[in-house]
Amino acid sequence: TSGRWTTFLNPSAQKGKPTLVGWVAGKDAMRMEDQTDDEVKAEMMSNLKLMFPNIPEPDRVVITRWGKEPNILGTYSHHTVGRNFWDDSSALRNPVGRIIFAGEATAGYWEATTVGAWATGQRAAREMKQYLTADNVVKRSSSPETVVVEEFDESDLSQPGPHSNGIQGYLSQDDPIRK
Structure with a gap:
């Protein structure tokens, strides 16, 4: 069995x-990426069966x-020893x-959340719009592509997010976006 399936x-x-x-x-994830889905499933189930001998085989594995992933190439941000993440x-x-x-x-x-990524994309789009519509910038063509999005209250990002109460606290909140 592998010690990589611990969480x-x-x-x-x-x-x-x-x-x-x-x-x-980490390195375990990099090694796993070269395995087939069946190999990953077998290894994961082997570890789970050590803890839960009667666990059934899953109907589906994703x-x-x-x-x-060419648009991700790794993982989300995280706190690192020796760095101030907030700074x-x-x-x-x-x-x-x-x-x-x-x-x-x-x-x-x-x-480390999709909501954080989406909301900061909204912020960056607003900042870019302000920059592009400033007097010192060449105006866009008369028929620009337009995307209408629902505004997100960025002040919500200054409030404690899902990591402040741990993942269980986050998932137990009654919010349809998390279901």
């Missing part, structure tokens, strides 16, 4: 059906390989010349 989350109560989520990180996240929110940054790493309390 599992059981969101079955929140999902309304039997569900188990497992995490693999495996993500973030390191091989780094705050610094990443600041434009550098004409470059405006977005993404969950710039979301403060909402780091």
